[in-house]
Amino acid sequence: MLTLNIIRYDICGQICPSTLLTALQVINEYSQQLSDGEVKIAFKTDNRDAISTIPESAANMGYPVTVTKGDGYYLIEISGAEE
Amino acid sequence: MTVAPYPLIMIICLVVGYLAGISMHRSDYCMAGMFRDLFLFKRTFMLRTLVLLVLSSMILFEVARLIGFLPLYPFPLLYSPTLANIVGGMLFGLGMVLAGGCVVGTLYKMGAGSVLSTVAFAGLILGSFFYAEIHPWWAAFIKSTTFFTGRITLPQILGVSPFILIFPVAALGMFLVLRWKNEGKLVRPSAAEGYLQPWKAALFLSVLGLTSYVLIGMPLGLTSSYAKLSGYIGSIFFRDHIASLAYYQAIPLKYVHPLTNTYLQGGGGPRFDAISAMQFPLVAGIILGSMSSAVALREFHLYYKLPLKQYVSAFSGGIIMGLASRMAPTCNVWHLMGGLPILATSSMLFLAGLLPGAWLGSKLMVHVVLRR
Numbered sequence: 001m002l003t004l005n006i007i008r009y010d011i012c013g014q015i016c017p018s019t020l021l022t023a024l025q026v027i028n029e030y031s032q033q034l035s036d037g038e039v040k041i042a043f044k045t046d047n048r049d050a051i052s053t054i055p056e057s058a059a060n061m062g063y064p065v066t067v068t069k070g071d072g073y074y075l076i077e078i079s080g081a082e083e
Numbered sequence: 084m085t086v087a088p089y090p091l092i093m094i095i096c097l098v099v100g101y102l103a104g105i106s107m108h109r110s111d112y113c114m115a116g117m118f119r120d121l122f123l124f125k126r127t128f129m130l131r132t133l134v135l136l137v138l139s140s141m142i143l144f145e146v147a148r149l150i151g152f153l154p155l156y157p158f159p160l161l162y163s164p165t166l167a168n169i170v171g172g173m174l175f176g177l178g179m180v181l182a183g184g185c186v187v188g189t190l191y192k193m194g195a196g197s198v199l200s201t202v203a204f205a206g207l208i209l210g211s212f213f214y215a216e217i218h219p220w221w222a223a224f225i226k227s228t229t230f231f232t233g234r235i236t237l238p239q240i241l242g243v244s245p246f247i248l249i250f251p252v253a254a255l256g257m258f259l260v261l262r263w264k265n266e267g268k269l270v271r272p273s274a275a276e277g278y279l280q281p282w283k284a285a286l287f288l289s290v291l292g293l294t295s296y297v298l299i300g301m302p303l304g305l306t307s308s309y310a311k312l313s314g315y316i317g318s319i320f321f322r323d324h325i326a327s328l329a330y331y332q333a334i335p336l337k338y339v340h341p342l343t344n345t346y347l348q349g350g351g352g353p354r355f356d357a358i359s360a361m362q363f364p365l366v367a368g369i370i371l372g373s374m375s376s377a378v379a380l381r382e383f384h385l386y387y388k389l390p391l392k393q394y395v396s397a398f399s400g401g402i403i404m405g406l407a408s409r410m411a412p413t414c415n416v417w418h419l420m421g422g423l424p425i426l427a428t429s430s431m432l433f434l435a436g437l438l439p440g441a442w443l444g445s446k447l448m449v450h451v452v453l454r455r
Binding site for chain 1: 108184273390
């Protein structure tokens with residue numbers, strides 16, 4: 001069984017549209033590994049707009065997304081397959 | 084009974100600003116983002132709610148005018164169309180995208196703890212000061228490129244009653260909005276705590292705009308206060324120079340406040356006047372409203388370890404936007420929530436300039452600022 005590699009990005013406080021742009025670039029970069037279930041990508045953001053747009057974009061590309069709230073930020077996790 | 088106008092105006096504007104700040108933070112109502120995302124991601128979700136905001140304001144203003152609640156129509160500080168509207172709009176569009184928020188977006192983001200927006204705010208003030216330096220030259224340009232002198236709105240230019248044009252535009256627009264609503268294009272899911280659907284924020288903001296128009300005599304405006312701040316800060320360092328600049332001496336606002344029937348005046352100079360009474364409480368209200376919303380949601384947090392390029396972008400975007408706010412003259416809030424709803428031609432030209440400006444800003448943002 002493959003070990004799930006979690007790729008983390010902290011984009012808190014960054015200028016718009018850095019959040020969505022970074023997310024889209026990273027998802028594309030790791031699309032193969034995501035589809036193979038080798039990696040999971042976690043974005044830490046405080047951008048309320050991105051909490052809608054990142055999950056929507058990832059879902060449109062077919063990746064399951066979970067959002068959890070932390071202290072002063074949201075954690076958006078994108079994985080390649082349903083867990 | 085006579086009521087002192089300034090305390091009344093200040094309280095109204097503070098409350099309006101506070102409510103606007105909360106709703107903008109909850110829905111992340113970023114107008115700069117709406118135009119930027121149109122060009123960058125072909126996303127039109129938020130822009131649709133801006134269409135609703137303009138249409139809703141249009142209908143509310145027209146109803147208020149018909150029942151006699153708007154004695155000042157068109158409202159003060161709205162002028163005949165000039166080429167400056169397009170040029171200023173373009174610079175404004177560029178500046179707001181680079182700054183990561185427009186003149187009001189910068190405020191609510193700053194209130195929620197954004198360090199970059201605070202930097203953009205400093206840029207806005209510096210840009211306003213730069214404008215004061217070029218004012219005589221730019222005022223001459225405005226004067227020489229003004230057309231339809233004496234006429235401000237499209238109905239005035241065409242010589243018809245506002246209703247004749249506003250009714251079909253509003254009806255067609257609302258037909259479009261209702262279609263979006265039925266197709267589910269006005270709502271979106273969000274995991275953000277306390278999320279306010281942006282279409283609700285749009286309707287609420289249009290009500291706040293009407294409140295300001297009826298109670299203050301004009302819709303929401305805030306950028307003259309940035310010029311005033313630049314004058315106050317500039318006076319600390321070079322008092323004589325600031326006092327000598329024509330822009331800071333001018334008093335463009337002269338009107339009778341409808342609610343108290345008092346003659347008031349104001350300008351961009353560093354002194355307390357009607358503009359101070361309206362705009363400083365509005366600015367403070369927006370920041371406080373957004374801050375209390377962010378604190379209540381436990382989302383207020385200062386992140387400052389950010390790429391230098393983003394600081395440069397926010398500051399230079401702020402400077403460009405501050406300069407453009409005076410060159411256009413005035414900002415997106417004034418034109419899109421005030422002028423456009425009464426079909427002011429200067430506001431239409433501002434929007435025509437804003438679009439290519441925002442396009443250019445989006446290109447720079449992706450290829451320079453955020454280049455990995």
